[in-house]
Amino acid sequence: METGQLEAFAKQYKQLLESNLRSLVGKLDAPAIIKESMIYSLEAGGKRIRPLLVFATIDAFGMDPKKGLSAAAAIEMIHTYSLIHDDLPSMDNDDLRRGKPTNHKVFGDAVATLAGDALLTYSFEVLGNIPNDSITAETRLKLIVEMAKAAGTEGMVGGQVADMEGEGKSLTLQELEYIHIHKTGKLLGFSVLAGALIAGANQSQIESLSAFAHHLGLAFQIQDDILDVVGNEQEIGKPVGSDTTNSKSTYPKLLSLDGAKASLREQTHRAKENLAKTGLNTTLLMEITDLVASRNH
Amino acid sequence: METGQLEAFAKQYKQLLESNLRSLVGKLDAPAIIKESMIYSLEAGGKRIRPLLVFATIDAFGMDPKKGLSAAAAIEMIHTYSLIHDDLPSMDNDDLRRGKPTNHKVFGDAVATLAGDALLTYSFEVLGNIPNDSITAETRLKLIVEMAKAAGTEGMVGGQVADMEGEGKSLTLQELEYIHIHKTGKLLGFSVLAGALIAGANQSQIESLSAFAHHLGLAFQIQDDILDVVGNEQEIGKPVGSDTTNSKSTYPKLLSLDGAKASLREQTHRAKENLAKTGLNTTLLMEITDLVASRNH
Structure with a gap:
């Protein structure tokens, strides 16, 4: 890929992904309402940053x-x-997500809970069903185990719990990073790892790519916090400053806005530094890093 | 195993299972509260009928x-x-489960939701991590895919959705069976299938064992409904007749109590008939079938 081609690449693969998601849910032999609820949230848009990675x-x-x-x-x-x-x-009791009513506002709390359960369950079936001629059974098992780790108590769920426990408290920078590394970082990291495993990366490439993903995840979260201070309500689809209202710990609060911006530059730099170590053609991953650090929603 | 040895067998393997569950959750590097919440419900007891299968x-x-x-x-x-x-x-808004406060009554709705998510996620990691020298990678993948199917929208979650949609309505026997086959039958069926796959069953054995599990699952649910009419509140740990109070469709309602008992005998008979076809030493499975059909809680 040449520089500046991320936009076309993202458009092409977003379409492929979204059509795949519709087809995967569409073919399920299940009550209509649960499929509608799953598809409603899958189609709610978003940057698709994880698939893109x-x-x-x-x-x-x-x-x-x-x-x-x-x-x-x-x-x-x-x-x-x-x-x-x-x-x-x-949990967060949000009525809007990306400017649309949240799943439970449309389908009710019970169906929304089950739609979440169903998507989580189905994700493992989808990984398990990757055709044999594409990647080995051993690699598929590795993907399944690593995805479970990234999503479970040692990853996303653990981060969510720590986030809830930290509510209303003044967190240290270390505590804040624990939350973000787990709540969002682990699944971002798994996205990169999954690509590397599927492509047959060697151990040293996996290490550099994992370090890249770690810093990218932190950059992602710092920019999220910065946007919450300076963002535009219409663009991010939720009330600006809502984290501040909930007296939530954020990077700008702990580091000042300028300090948070400096930290964002630092994480972005280290992400790219690790990309460079891989010896691969990482043009698109570099562009994704810039996109994450400079996005306005 | 000789006849009448189910009790000792069940006791031995329940202990092994429970110690394994504690150790699996105990070793997670995660916030204490989520591990406590997971273990609280894993240790709430029950018949462990699925592991036993x-x-x-x-x-x-x-x-x-x-x-x-x-x-x-x-x-x-x-x-x-x-x-x-x-x-x-x-969902059902129950305060008690097996005579103990339900998870959310102890840990709150948010942690309970996440503990459920965490257990679901971890189950796939545990399956994916079965050592290679025990069963092949292909069999582990088959277990993962089949467990996801049994637990997801084409299985348990689908049955739960159909159950919710049927609430307050008069269901036909066919609709009631759809609910039970999915809500409880599929995971019971997977328990037998998992054992068969791990033991290296041939196709004809898998078919007979699947038919066995299907009828066992229906017997299980019919007896559940019968117990709800004639059971003892203390023994089953929830208010007797609660299904009737919620104007829920049950086998005794659709078939009369005597009709439900006849149907239970029929399902038990067909379950055993299919066991006999396997040519295996199914003494324990026969005893489990009797236990399911005659249990008083």
Whole structure:
């Protein structure tokens, strides 16, 4: 890929992903309402940053990104289930997500809970069903175990619990990083790892790519916090400053806005530094890093 | 195994299972509260009928039941997650389960939701991590895919949705069976299938064992409905007649109490008939069938 081609790449693979997600849910032999609820949230849009990381990582190895389609779909299902459950009245109690009514506002709390459960469950079936001629059974098992780790108590769920426990408290920078590394970082990291495993990366490439993903995840979260201070309500689809209202610990609060911006530059730099170590054609991954650091929603 | 040895067998493998579950959750590097919440519900007891089916099926092949330990633990995690989510205020809103406060009454709705999510996620990691020298990678993948099917929209979650949609309506016998076959039957069926796959069953054995599990699942549910009419509140740990109060469709309502008892005998007979076809030493599975049909809680 040449520089500046991320936009076309993202458009192409977003379409492929979204059509795959529709088809995967569409073919289920299940009550209509649960399929509608799953598809409603899968189609709610978003940047599809995790699938894009899968595709772009495979592309960096000079391989066909389509090989990552099932993994990308599985990861987006996990991400979507987490949003549905996070939005529930018993959790964050959000009525809007990306400017649309949240799943439970449309389908009710019970169906929303089950749609989340169903997406989480299905994600493992989708990974398990990757055809044998594409990647080995051993690699598929590794993907399944690593996705479970990234999504479970040692990853996303653990981060969510720590986030809830930290509510209303003044957190240290270390505590804040624990939350973000787990709540969002682990699944972002798995997206890159999945691409690397599918592309047949060696151990040293996996290490550099994992370090890249770690810093990218932190950059992602710092920018999220910065946007919450300076963002535009219409663009991010939720009330600006809502984290501040909930007296939530954020990077700008702990580091000042300028300090948070400096930290964002630092994380972005270290992400790219690790990319450079891989010896791969990481143009797209570099562009994704810039996109994450400079996005306005 | 000789006739009448189910009790000792069940006791031995329940202990093994429960110690395995504690150890699997105990070793997680995660916030204490989520581990406590997971263990609270895993240790809430119950008949452990699904793990017992895994162990007894492997035993029928003359193999060491311990080979099924990871699968049994994974299935019990799925079953436990489904109970935690079913009990939530947005679902059945139950305060008691087996005579103990439900998970959300102890840990709150948010942690209970996440503990369910965590158990569901971890179950796939546990299956994926079965050592290679025990069963092949292909068989582990088959277990993962089949467990996801049994637990997802084409299985348990689909049955739960149909159950919710049927609430307050008069269901036909066919609609009632759809609910039970999916809500409880599929995971019971997977328990037997898991044992068969781990033991290396041939196709004809898998078919007979699947038919056995299908009829066993229906027998289980019919007896559940009968107990709800004639049971003892203290013994089953929830208010007797609660299904009737909720104007829920049940077998005794659709078939009369005597009709439901006749149907129970019929399902038990067909379950055993299919067991006999396998040519295996199914003494324990026969005893489990009798236990399911005659249990008083």
